[in-house]
Amino acid sequence: MTPAEVAGWLKVSEVTVKNKYRAWGLRPQKVGRLLRFRERDVLDYLDRRYG
Template sequence: MTQGGSSRLLTPEEVAKWLRVSATTVRNKYRVWGLKPQKVGRLLRFRERDIVTYLDEHYE
């Protein structure tokens, strides 16, 4: 498992582009997928490295 990516915070819309799903799907399914969110106030954000790790684990 490679720990790629950075600590940059991504919006659900940016994550949706990477996963090729809608932003609504990301908001509804991130817990099922095991993605760890970072709350910034009331906003939902995801660390880029967590998304890279998820993709490495599930799509290689």
């Protein structure tokens, strides 16, 4: 997933995702200079955070 897609899921801006993904514990996959996130990692974060 792109940072924009993650931002849509979390209802935050794309800039917030890029600045906070480490604090949230989301592990990015680097594709060149681009950040990508696994859907299962985002779902795990949501489950941990909001149960």
